[in-house]
Amino acid sequence: MQIQDTVATRQEFFTGENGLWLPPQESTTAHQIDGLFNFILYTSTLLTLIVAAAMVYFVWKYRRKTTADRAVDVKESKFLELVWVIVPTLLVVAVFFWGFTSYVGTSIPPANAYEINVKGQKWFWSFEYNNGIQTTGEIVVPVNTPIKLQMTSQDVLHSFYVPEFRIKHDVIPNRYSYVWFEAKEEGTYQVLCTEYCGTAHSNMGALIKVVGRQEFNDWVASGGGAGQGDNSLVEYGALLYEKQQCSTCHSIDGSAGTGPSWQGIWGNTHQFTDGTSAVVDDAYIIESILYPGNKIVAGYQNQMPAYQGKLDDGQLKGIIAYIKDLSGAAAPEELLKPSEGGISVDESAEVDVDGAPEATPGQGAGAPADAVGITTGQ
Amino acid sequence: MATLTPAPVRSRPAPAAPKNPGYPQGHEPVHNYLHEPGPGPEVTGFARFRAIAWEWMTTVDHKRIGLMYLASVSLAFAVGGFLALAVRLELFTQGETIMTADTYNQVFTMHGIVMVFLFIVPSIPASLGNFLLPIMIGAKDVAFPKLNLASFYIYGIGAVVALTGLAFGGVDTGWTFYTPYSKETVDGVLFMGLGVFIMGFSSILTGLNFIVTIHKMRAPGMTWNRMPLFLWSIYATSIVQILATPVIGITMLLLFLERVLQIGIFDPALGGDPVLFQHFFWFYSHPAVYIMILPAFGVVSELMGTFSRQRVYGYRAVALSSVAIALLGFLVWGHHMFTSGQSPVSSVIFSLITFLIGIPSGIKIFNWVWTMYKGSVWLQTPMLYALTFLFLFTIGGVTGIMVGALSVDIHLHDTYFVVAHFHYVMMGGTVMAMLGGLHYWWPKMTGKLYNETAGKVSALLVFLGFNMTFFIQFIMGSQGMPRRYYDYPDMPWLEPLHQISTVGSWVLGLGLMVVWANGMWSLWKGKPAPGNPWGGATLEWTAATTPPDHHNFHHTPLVTHGPYDYNAALYGASGDGMSGDGHAAPVPDVTVGVAQNERFIDDGTSQPDSLS
Numbered sequence: 001m002q003i004q005d006t007v008a009t010r011q012e013f014f015t016g017e018n019g020l021w022l023p024p025q026e027s028t029t030a031h032q033i034d035g036l037f038n039f040i041l042y043t044s045t046l047l048t049l050i051v052a053a054a055m056v057y058f059v060w061k062y063r064r065k066t067t068a069d070r071a072v073d074v075k076e077s078k079f080l081e082l083v084w085v086i087v088p089t090l091l092v093v094a095v096f097f098w099g100f101t102s103y104v105g106t107s108i109p110p111a112n113a114y115e116i117n118v119k120g121q122k123w124f125w126s127f128e129y130n131n132g133i134q135t136t137g138e139i140v141v142p143v144n145t146p147i148k149l150q151m152t153s154q155d156v157l158h159s160f161y162v163p164e165f166r167i168k169h170d171v172i173p174n175r176y177s178y179v180w181f182e183a184k185e186e187g188t189y190q191v192l193c194t195e196y197c198g199t200a201h202s203n204m205g206a207l208i209k210v211v212g213r214q215e216f217n218d219w220v221a222s223g224g225g226a227g228q229g230d231n232s233l234v235e236y237g238a239l240l241y242e243k244q245q246c247s248t249c250h251s252i253d254g255s256a257g258t259g260p261s262w263q264g265i266w267g268n269t270h271q272f273t274d275g276t277s278a279v280v281d282d283a284y285i286i287e288s289i290l291y292p293g294n295k296i297v298a299g300y301q302n303q304m305p306a307y308q309g310k311l312d313d314g315q316l317k318g319i320i321a322y323i324k325d326l327s328g329a330a331a332p333e334e335l336l337k338p339s340e341g342g343i344s345v346d347e348s349a350e351v352d353v354d355g356a357p358e359a360t361p362g363q364g365a366g367a368p369a370d371a372v373g374i375t376t377g378q
Numbered sequence: 379m380a381t382l383t384p385a386p387v388r389s390r391p392a393p394a395a396p397k398n399p400g401y402p403q404g405h406e407p408v409h410n411y412l413h414e415p416g417p418g419p420e421v422t423g424f425a426r427f428r429a430i431a432w433e434w435m436t437t438v439d440h441k442r443i444g445l446m447y448l449a450s451v452s453l454a455f456a457v458g459g460f461l462a463l464a465v466r467l468e469l470f471t472q473g474e475t476i477m478t479a480d481t482y483n484q485v486f487t488m489h490g491i492v493m494v495f496l497f498i499v500p501s502i503p504a505s506l507g508n509f510l511l512p513i514m515i516g517a518k519d520v521a522f523p524k525l526n527l528a529s530f531y532i533y534g535i536g537a538v539v540a541l542t543g544l545a546f547g548g549v550d551t552g553w554t555f556y557t558p559y560s561k562e563t564v565d566g567v568l569f570m571g572l573g574v575f576i577m578g579f580s581s582i583l584t585g586l587n588f589i590v591t592i593h594k595m596r597a598p599g600m601t602w603n604r605m606p607l608f609l610w611s612i613y614a615t616s617i618v619q620i621l622a623t624p625v626i627g628i629t630m631l632l633l634f635l636e637r638v639l640q641i642g643i644f645d646p647a648l649g650g651d652p653v654l655f656q657h658f659f660w661f662y663s664h665p666a667v668y669i670m671i672l673p674a675f676g677v678v679s680e681l682m683g684t685f686s687r688q689r690v691y692g693y694r695a696v697a698l699s700s701v702a703i704a705l706l707g708f709l710v711w712g713h714h715m716f717t718s719g720q721s722p723v724s725s726v727i728f729s730l731i732t733f734l735i736g737i738p739s740g741i742k743i744f745n746w747v748w749t750m751y752k753g754s755v756w757l758q759t760p761m762l763y764a765l766t767f768l769f770l771f772t773i774g775g776v777t778g779i780m781v782g783a784l785s786v787d788i789h790l791h792d793t794y795f796v797v798a799h800f801h802y803v804m805m806g807g808t809v810m811a812m813l814g815g816l817h818y819w820w821p822k823m824t825g826k827l828y829n830e831t832a833g834k835v836s837a838l839l840v841f842l843g844f845n846m847t848f849f850i851q852f853i854m855g856s857q858g859m860p861r862r863y864y865d866y867p868d869m870p871w872l873e874p875l876h877q878i879s880t881v882g883s884w885v886l887g888l889g890l891m892v893v894w895a896n897g898m899w900s901l902w903k904g905k906p907a908p909g910n911p912w913g914g915a916t917l918e919w920t921a922a923t924t925p926p927d928h929h930n931f932h933h934t935p936l937v938t939h940g941p942y943d944y945n946a947a948l949y950g951a952s953g954d955g956m957s958g959d960g961h962a963a964p965v966p967d968v969t970v971g972v973a974q975n976e977r978f979i980d981d982g983t984s985q986p987d988s989l990s
Contacts, residue, residue: 037786052772107785201863
């Protein structure tokens with residue numbers, strides 16, 4: 001089943017819920033961090049005001065009145081100096097211990113946490129559930145359940161950050177790191193990349209959709225909602241365009257991006273960096289998706305990750321239909337929903353891949369896998 | 379034989395400066411380091427220009443080298459500043475405003491590299507430090523004048539090599555060069571890394587020179603406890619420069635080898651460890667932030683003392699806390715890596731030491747504020763900048779406590795909160811102190827007065843613009859805005875906050891333009907400066923002419939009182955009672971050929987008069 005985008009991520013700066021400074025607390029551990037944040041905030045504000053007030057008072061009180069003012073000789077007070085050594089020391093030691101205990105309290109995941117694998121790469125996040133469901137750019141998780149994200153990177157450093165959950169950790173190639181959270185309420189939360197990773201660093205977002213447990217189990221049972229459902233082939237392609245994060249690099253309005261725009265390319269001839277050229281057709285598009293390094297359009301760099309093994313034939317057909325539609329070349333039946341007599345990828349024949357290296361679709365995300373859902377009793 | 383012209387004591391209104399203030403022969407303001415040594419009057423036209431240029435380029439005079447550094451770092455600051463304005467302008471609206479994502483990444487990277495390595499590391503030590511250190515301890519020059527000139531050229535070569543990188547694709551790694559991104563991106567990284575490597579030697583040699591000078595060349599009577607606090611801070615800075623800089627050199631060399639020879643130390647694809655790079659990098663770059671801020675502490679100590687006409691409260695505590703910060707600064711680098719994948723145990727230890735280093739910084743702030751107590755506070759431009767420093771650095775300090783707390787840092791790391799924090803420390807701290815110091819020593823360096831009103835206007839604009847630009851970034855950061863973002867597509871609600879910040883950057887830029895224009899105007903039309911316009915008690919004010927002549931002092935001064943003993947310095951045997959108000963400044967005791975008063979001894983170092 002499809003999880004609908006009914007709940008948008010936070011769209012306002014001042015939510016009123018948690019003051020001017022912090023985003024709403026949406027995880028069970030957020031309050032531990034916020035407590036210390038607020039303590040430091042109030043103490044520092046007070047200290048800064050004291051320093052500022054002392055400055056202003058002294059500047060006014062001891063302002064130079066005549067050109068020959070002499071200072072009064074002030075004896076240094078050991079007591080005063082000790083006060084401003086000892087008081088700050090006690091404060092910072094207290095803050096250290098508070099920070100230390102809440103760090104331990106928030107960073108160790110419960111033993112029964114539901115694990116999801118996360119992979120960061122330029123410039124999107126992909127997720128894999130233990131039962132084989134793969135998603136890109138969004139995950140669906142159940143509410144009130146500890147979730148542990150086991151993370152690694154495909155290329156450079158990234159960092160997985162969810163402000164509302166107060167979690168962040170670098171994602172490192174050749175290494176696993178983790179974060180965990182337990183969402184308090186259903187909703188959609190924004191994931192951000194906070195370790196600089198190149199051109200589209202600021203577009204490397206993802207969504208965490210927190211849903212009820214029943215809804216989550218249904219979603220897992222349906223194979224992760226990556227199927228066509230009752231979308232026309234073109235709509236399915238448009239959906240995949242967003243879900244597979246094609247949109248990070250390829251525009252659909254002709255504007256420049258990291259990769260060529262998809263607008264009006266169907267049937268055009270692409271020039272490649274090696275001097276050859278090819279017409280944009282089914283075979284070319286499939287090759288470009290599965291083996292992007294084979295043919296690089298002149299003027300672009302080899303940046304795209306290979307989707308070989310990540311997309312099944314039906315999904316490729318959807319994307320092809322979408323690209324055709326962006327050039328106004330979609331066939332009528334590709335625009336119809338299956339219920340209206342359009343094409344359903346589940347019944348479709350093999351995609352014509354002549355000319356391209358043989359595609360070996362891995363475990364299709366559309367196939368309902370062994371659903372390992374979460375029971376409410378857990 | 380001219381001697382002092384005593385001005386009437388405590389009469390108001392103050393009389394105008396006498397037409398001939400009675401400088402000793404050979405020490406009139408025309409005999410100064412700006413003009414002498416120089417070509418004789420018979421050399422004219424282009425030959426004269428060439429001769430003067432050659433004199434400056436080959437000078438070993440620490441004052442000229444200091445000025446050349448000042449010009450270089452000012453240029454770097456201007457370049458870095460315009461890049462910063464471009465960064466802010468790009469963020470003014472969502473999506474592409476003035477440049478593409480790739481350009482933006484290069485622009486913020488260059489902003490960081492130029493500001494850190496070309497501007498702020500050499501800023502105060504190499505410009506003000508070079509100019510003042512020998513004069514403040516009563517020496518003729520630094521210990522190794524030729525090495526001093528060499529370090530200037532090494533800095534220049536390093537800068538050129540780094541900027542050559544722009545011709546090879548530029549750099550888009552951020553100033554931190556994190557691997558593996560820096561290993562696979564454009565080749566400009568090679569040149570930029572090599573440039574940083576070379577500039578490191580400049581930093582090391584300057585530090586070495588300063589330490590030897592302070593140890594070996596102090597004038598008679600200049601004990602450690604009579605050293606101006608500026609020198610204590612330069613001393614502490616030099617220790618860090620010598621001990622930490624080699625590590626960035628090694629790191630850059632390894633990055634260079636990693637790219638060229640694929641040695642596999644940082645790149646996971648070759649079996650390397652990217653977190654190791656971060657340890658190497660921050661092992662230098664955290665101490666480096668103390669290279670950046672410690673000299674500022676020194677400048678502020680001088681300003682607070684002179685403009686309060688009160689000795690700096692807790693002199694020893696302030697002096698020793700500089701050294702304590704320098705040493706503890708080596709043990710906290712890991713607080714940049716709480717989310718990076720270092721072991722949690724390390725994180726805990728680094729967090730603890732980080733808090734300990736906050737204590738000496740706090741001691742300094744309280745002592746500076748208390749310096750004004752029962753003083754005579756004179757709100758001139760340098761003092762305004764010093765007070766701005768105190769306020770902004772306090773905010774920078776307490777937000778450092780915020781990001782030093784382990785669990786809170788998890789939320790704030792790599793967001794605008796951190797960006798705002800280090801701009802409060804680096805710009806609100808170091809740059810404010812440098813601006814204050816520049817205004818303070820400007821008359822001494824150039825022999826000209828700047829316009830006080832313009833100075834105050836600039837201080838106000840800089841203060842308002844700075845806070846408008848960066849305070850809002852604390853809020854953006856704690857709300858979740860990551861740093862180094864070209865755009866904020868997932869957080870459109872940030873747009874108005876970004877716009878406030880960008881407008882603030884224009885106010886800040888305007889304030890800095892006023893500073894620049896004021897300086898240029900002063901050089902062109904400024905009134906000649908009296909010997910001691912502020913009533914300072916350190917040697918550069920009491921024992922050297924304005925501007926100093928080529929050899930700083932006619933005789934090695936004998937130091938008989940502390941650096942902030944204003945009563946002794948201004949109202950003692952030589953004082954005229956009017957010091958400190960720009961009216962009748964005391965003329966230094968540098969009488970020629972007659973018996974010295976008790977503040978000077980003839981130790982055989984007296985110089986023949988300059989030929990006029």
